[in-house]
Amino acid sequence: MKMVNSQNKSVYIHIPFCDTICSYCDFCKFLKNDEWIDKYLDSLEKEIKNNYKGEILDTIYIGGGTPSCLNKEQLTKLFNVIKVLNKNKECEFTFECNMENITEYKLKLLYENGVNRLSIGIQTFNEKYLSFLNRKHTKEEIANKIKICKEIGFKNINIDLIYGLPNQTLEELNSDIDEFLKLDITHISTYSLIIEPNTKIYIDNNKNIDEDLDYEMYKLICGKLKDNGYNHYEISNFSKKGYESKHNLTYWNNDNYYGFGLGASGYIDNVRYDNTKNINKYLSGEYVKESHKLNLNETIENEFILGLRKIKGIDKETFKKKYNKDIKEIEVVNKLIKENKLLEDEKNIYINKDYIYVSNDILVEFID
Template sequence: MAKHLYLHVPFCQSICYYCDFCHRLYDAATSDKWLGELAEEIKSQNIDKELSTIYIGGGTPTSLSYEQIIRLLSLLKEYTSKLEEYTIEANPENIDEKKIDIFKHFGINRVSLGVEAYQDRLLAMMNRHHNFEDVQKAVSILRLKGIHNISLDLLYSLPSQSLDDFKESLEAVVALDVPHISLYSLTIEEHSVFGQRGYKPLDEDLEADMYEMAVAYLENEGYIQYEIANFAKPGYYSKHNLAYWHYNDFYGLSLGASGKINNIRYDNTRNMQKYLRHEYRENIIELSKKDMMFEETMMSLRTIWGIDLKRFKLRYGEDFKEVYKKPLDRYPDAFISDDKYLRVKNRELLNTLLLAFLD
């Protein structure tokens, strides 16, 4: 049994030009059918009633109508009595007081808003349908309604984005004094509109400069970089995302979601027709102990704590430093360790180090 659940809402009110996630344009009829099928999928799973975190992502959960959001949250109600964190993603242009009242009614206590950039020209280039005033308004209504655990996402390495543009975006979100900020570097996916239009990624050196500038700036502003792409004020680490990085089990519900229970990982179909025919699972993968040890290493080393050595021994019956003696000996200066944890000194080198673990 898992203590964490991710639910994917596959609808958006418009499609961003960089996006390759599992999404489709919102329409009332299909989303009604999807909700009906979601109820069936939930019934078919043996979900622990005492979950500790739920994360509703997308897509855009706030693209649903008021009635549909009520239907969606009602489906999860019986699993919420012991929740410590209940997050929903929202877009600034389609969150409003009434939707926030519904969130509050169902116990949602954390909202993650897709900001992406401060400048109207960059937002328009991405086909985002909000401006920074919408973000300011959304944050202020959330606070007025008592939701203070707010996370804002920004993108960097956007076509034509300068270092100053990105600094301006960071300053704008920091000025809102939210407790959590996530930064994602744009990848130009072949199937996205950007990919099809032949947009090229930014120069790698500029991308690295943006990241380094952001890390230094946010740390100076009191944010702790607790994971490679995530920054929080003390006490506001995302409990749900920590479950992924600690390699805990989690349920994945709906189109395009993934889950992991014990040594089984599964990916749900991204095809709506298949989903509506109850053909939920696209891939089911049985993980070997070696796979799981490596995946736990890969995920945990992303965090400031690194590998929890006792947890590793408890889960796999093996000593981390023995299993990975070769890569640890190969890069003796790359890690810091005590009895409890082993972490990477410079997380920017993580990918290179992980290759050695993979060997």
């Protein structure tokens, strides 16, 4: 069966350095070290030069780790490294920042180098939980720094918010959402806390909040954000109209993207690959740890697992064009429609809103 390959139009770049390590984080990151950063940027430059084929890009996302912990010289070097990337005029260019290292000069440097979207890890506005998470900013500095971002010209700003913190109450979350709304920014990504092994909060024996409370918190977030003009467009993501994350939509649309940097993942020409998380290997030019060429069934499986994360679901016509096959030919789709877990309208097939909170139970049905 014929399958149309989409062009590579997105690039993710991982910067695995942080000023401090948060108590809950098991991402690929290290405490900042200037010598490593220098070598890392050299290796990143080679990786990009060896693999990037010159496509015109719709999105670039520099994430981490904490890309904003790089100093002026390191940031300048990073922007030199990525000069080879061809951006289209409308390219969405996101840069992840932590509140504590947002400064006017860094923001200006980002802006001058074409960054037009900031993603800022705030997590909570509550001092008690900021300390629990080992985050280094204060509630007071948040509004002031967002103001600086806007003054410099950033119109598209995301913040990350974590909820479901041990002992957190609905009232405390409600107050966090109120504080977020006051910032009047375009996007919010919400995360229910996962207590990952090998993190401080796990070792300290913290326990997740009860599932019913987690569900109440999710409903509170969805309801309040909707009432305040935010469109719930993906299970955990909300935006003002027109400010959906184009980059993350690349993932959810099961489209191709390059992943460059330590621990980054990519999806190119039907191959999913994961880069090494071993910094020594990465610095010596051994970039990819494993890769796997997907067969048609696996590609379609991903189409559902990723695509149904979007609230509006999967576009039937796009599916047909991509796979030369009617979406209703997929047995599980019909089964889930009969069970009322999936709904369809003229254009799309999507998860019934009543099941969004338990969407994982639906998505696993697509795994062979």
